[in-house]
């Protein structure tokens with residue numbers, strides 16, 4: 325059921341504030357993921373109006389995004405109520421005295437916000453300044469600048485600090501994109517075709533997509549456009565043996581099943597049984613019949629658990645665990661959890677998993693390596709390793725993406741990096757290989 329806002333009633337700030345602080349506390353003090361904490365608290369509060377739910381979510385995500393800058397301005401690690409009050413001043417235009425009174429914060433703590441922009445502009449070191457302006461940990465700011473140069477890093481950071489679009493993939497097993505668009509319009513939901521994915525539609529981000537009839541009947545999945553393009557690049561076809569080696573909750577598996585028209589066998593592997601359970605549930609809704617899930621051990625014992633598939637697959641997708649640096653606009657708390665050594669730590673896992681699962685490809689079979697990370701460490705360097713050490717030759721993307729789309733994406737011959745500020749997608753990387761005979 326879609327909850328309607330109360331047009332005449334402004335949000336009850338006392339309720340909203342208490343919930344924002346509760347969620348922020350769960351994230352900050354108890355290490356909860358922001359999405360989970362928000363979902364848990366909002367689900368409990370059944371009497372909240374839709375505009376209040378939205379106000380809580382916007383404040384929680386807004387504070388987490390701005391945290392680096394707010395803490396600089398407030399001089400350290402302030403009480404959560406003070407951080408929230410500062411966010412109300414900076415992002416929501418609430419007067420400092422009013423914000424302080426509303427949250428019981430010290431008016432003195434907020435006084436420095438009056439010259440905030442000048443204080444940020446006066447930070448002498450350009451990288452320190454960029455990090456505070458973009459509200460990023462310094463090490464992430466540094467990585468972005470060294471990868472992209474300062475001007476592009478700034479454009480990227482600006483997008484990472486904005487809300488991500490709500491993108492869905494039309495499920496070809498239920499109908500094409502035009503039919504989905506018409507069905508959504510009939511539910512009163514306008515949707516625009518995505519720029520690159522042939523299956524994508526962008527919806528109004530305030531929509532509760534899960535409540536739509538078109539979703540419940542399997543007409544679409546919520547999926548970033550970049551993820552859709554990775555599934556497209558796999559080139560899975562009806563009748564093939566396809567392995568999605570790190571299938572998680574099945575986002576890409578479902579797209580692969582649609583490409584296969586439900587024909588052939590699609591093996592979804594993951595070391596996390598709970599995620600595969602989600603994948604099975606989603607497959608039922610999406611009319612997918614050719615998906616077989618298999619929980620695999622996380623360590624080298626996995627080799628034995630998949631021995632029956634070795635050398636058999638026409639297509640292997642390794643959508644490896646990664647730092648998630650490409651998804652910061654959807655997970656604003658992630659930047660504060662990540663550690664500077666994480667990209668290198670993940671790269672070691674990625675090399676291992678790509679080695680393990682690429683062995684499932686038949687000679688000449690296609691292997692696609694993908695991450696939602698940005699930066700050479702987890703992407704090009706792992707792909708270089710695969711070409712050097714794993715018996716994988718670069719394979720072209722254009723035949724499956726389509727030459728025009730590959731050009732528009734700026735894809736290389738066998739590798740493609742997607743960036744929020746260039747493509748409007750989350751940050752992704754994918755590389756295609758052919759298994760040497």
Ligand SMILES: C[S@@+](CC[C@H](N)C(=O)[O-])C[C@H]1O[C@@H](n2cnc3c(N)ncnc32)[C@H](O)[C@@H]1O
Pocket residue numbers: 551569570571572573574575576577593594595596599620621622623626643644645646677696
């Ligand atoms: C990027 S996520 C996959 C997302 C998924 N492909 C999708 O499109 O929704 C990476 C997945 O790798 C899984 N994973 C981590 N270590 C693994 C291992 N050793 N073997 C198999 N899967 C693993 C994680 O549980 C996680 O679900």
